[in-house]
Amino acid sequence: MKKNSKIYFYFFFLFVFIVTACSNEEMHISEAKLSRAVQTGGFEDVGTTFKQTDEIFFFRIKVANVKENVTLKAVWHVVKVAVSEPMQLGETEFVVVPPNEVANFQFGIADLWPEGDYKVELFVNNTLERTVEFQVEK
Secondary structure (H helix, E strand, O other): OHHHHHHHHHHHHHHHHHHHHHOOOOOEEEEEEEEEEEEOOEEEEEOOEEEOOOOEEEEEEEEEOOOOOEEEEEEEEEEEEOOEOOEEEEEEEEEEOOOOOEEEEEEEOOOOOOOEEEEEEEEEOOEEEEEEEEEEEO
16 A cells, blocks of 8 residues: 555656646736836836926836746837827847846937827837837926
């Protein structure tokens, strides 16, 4: 009877090991936060509405289940403003190397931000995964 118990134990252990190894949850963006200020230990003034006088926007992206190097790209767009047609403003790229899972981006323009609607498209390894919209007001 003891011999059978050991065999069951080994099969159970092997089953748990295989299930754990095969539960390969996909890598994805688990957090994306825009902010107008960064302080030690984190972002301040997180939100989606900003002022024209906010010169630089900061963007924190957290990727869950990073198992290999990941290329993140943030593409900044004008969606609707009075002084411009919709257009791409610029892009920033960052490589996340495990065990890290966070990337911090920043983006700014030389003048005041025109009032209106903007968006940031987030790509993981060249695949669009999320779009974050934000507004700029007086």
